[in-house]
Amino acid sequence: MSNKEDTFVVEDMHCNACINTITKTLTSNENVSNVEADLSTKEVKVEYDDENFDVEEILSSLDMIGFPATIKKKP
Numbered sequence: 291m292s293n294k295e296d297t298f299v300v301e302d303m304h305c306n307a308c309i310n311t312i313t314k315t316l317t318s319n320e321n322v323s324n325v326e327a328d329l330s331t332k333e334v335k336v337e338y339d340d341e342n343f344d345v346e347e348i349l350s351s352l353d354m355i356g357f358p359a360t361i362k363k364k365p
């Protein structure tokens with residue numbers, strides 16, 4: 291198992307209920323080890339096992355619950 295961390299920008303994340311939905315959905319996946327959401331920047335940091343999970347799957351699972359996201363480009 292190798293861990294990778296990526297940051298996603300979720301423009302429609304407006305309140306704690308949004309954060310709860312997003313966090314619950316992502317952490318319910320066994321390949322996700324940590325989720326940190328920041329309302330002020332609209333960023334969601336996801337730590338996951340990149341042997342079994344990838345950015346596309348994270349983006350589509352967020353899309354499925356009504357939070358289209360984009361990956362934040364690393365500087």
Ligand SMILES: [Cu+2]
Nearest residue numbers: 304305307308
């Ligand atoms: Cu909300």
